[in-house]
Amino acid sequence: MKTDRLLSIVVYLLNRDLVSASKLAERFNVSVRTIQRDMETINLAGIPVISVQGPLGGYGIMDGYKMDRRLVTADDLFFIITALRGIGDSLGDRRIDDTLEKMRGFASTAENGGFKDREEKLHIDFSMLGGGPDQRQTFKTIQAAVNSDRLLKIDYTNSRLERESRIVEPMTIVFQWRAWYLYAYCRLREGYRLFRISRIREPEILAERFLRRSRSFEDFSRDNAPEKTGKVIELTLKFSEKIPPLVEEFFNKENLERAEDGGLIARTRMPEDGWMYGYILSYGAYVEVLEPPHIRDIIKTAAGQISRIYE
Numbered sequence: 001m002k003t004d005r006l007l008s009i010v011v012y013l014l015n016r017d018l019v020s021a022s023k024l025a026e027r028f029n030v031s032v033r034t035i036q037r038d039m040e041t042i043n044l045a046g047i048p049v050i051s052v053q054g055p056l057g058g059y060g061i062m063d064g065y066k067m068d069r070r071l072v073t074a075d076d077l078f079f080i081i082t083a084l085r086g087i088g089d090s091l092g093d094r095r096i097d098d099t100l101e102k103m104r105g106f107a108s109t110a111e112n113g114g115f116k117d118r119e120e121k122l123h124i125d126f127s128m129l130g131g132g133p134d135q136r137q138t139f140k141t142i143q144a145a146v147n148s149d150r151l152l153k154i155d156y157t158n159s160r161l162e163r164e165s166r167i168v169e170p171m172t173i174v175f176q177w178r179a180w181y182l183y184a185y186c187r188l189r190e191g192y193r194l195f196r197i198s199r200i201r202e203p204e205i206l207a208e209r210f211l212r213r214s215r216s217f218e219d220f221s222r223d224n225a226p227e228k229t230g231k232v233i234e235l236t237l238k239f240s241e242k243i244p245p246l247v248e249e250f251f252n253k254e255n256l257e258r259a260e261d262g263g264l265i266a267r268t269r270m271p272e273d274g275w276m277y278g279y280i281l282s283y284g285a286y287v288e289v290l291e292p293p294h295i296r297d298i299i300k301t302a303a304g305q306i307s308r309i310y311e
Helices: 002-014 021-027 032-044 074-091 094-105 109-119 133-148 217-223 244-250 274-281 293-309
Strands: 049-052 058-061 150-157 163-176 179-186 191-196 200-209 232-239 256-258 264-271 287-291
Touching (some): 002 021, 002 058, 133 150, 133 179, 163 191, 264 274, 287 293
Antiparallel strands (some): 150 163, 163 179, 232 264, 232 287
């Protein structure tokens, strides 16, 4: 649409000094004559466009004209842009790139130059969280279903490695616990569920629309917090004296004490689930579960099963 193009041109020019008509025409897939007419329209709308002739000339926005951002400081813009870039690397969504372009338009030329220096001091990279091309396509399909309020058919593998076909009402996309999740109402289970997106296969948007239910993700998260469901346990672990730096990365200093043999004893609270078992097992022979006894038995059994694989 012409209005979208005009807005995009304004944002593009706000972030640059001068841009030639031919470059603008190439970027927005229109003719040079159309760009010239667009410049006239933008001027009539009250945005001061300047035109500089010559080989180094082009169109630009008059110096001193910037969008009103009295409530947004340069620091605010830097942190917003840095976070958006990290999310964009993860999702590969062109719309986030467009949003970044708009946010940069709020900053002056001097501030944009300063951002480049600050980016060398703070960089956020979530790219590994986006997965490969197949997972990114799955994410886009889920996102489209959420935005259109349409039913979604998925093949899902739960934590017990059981795979089922389900039809869900997709409500919210959530990032927590270092992964992306879909909050949805599952028609098979007749209840609200949280689906890890990396375990979803072959998502298919159905034609039927659904009326969004009243229970928000915040309500679901509050009611299903481990502290309320009784899934959190008191855990005491003893780590080998060979790996204190790795232990100190994960646990707070007040939760650690030095053992007589030089190792570290950690006391913490964790939800009892597959992630917790995997976390403990990831330390191999460098950790021992002291309490509670049933977790000690679970890890002992799992370690024995692993050992038998290599016999």
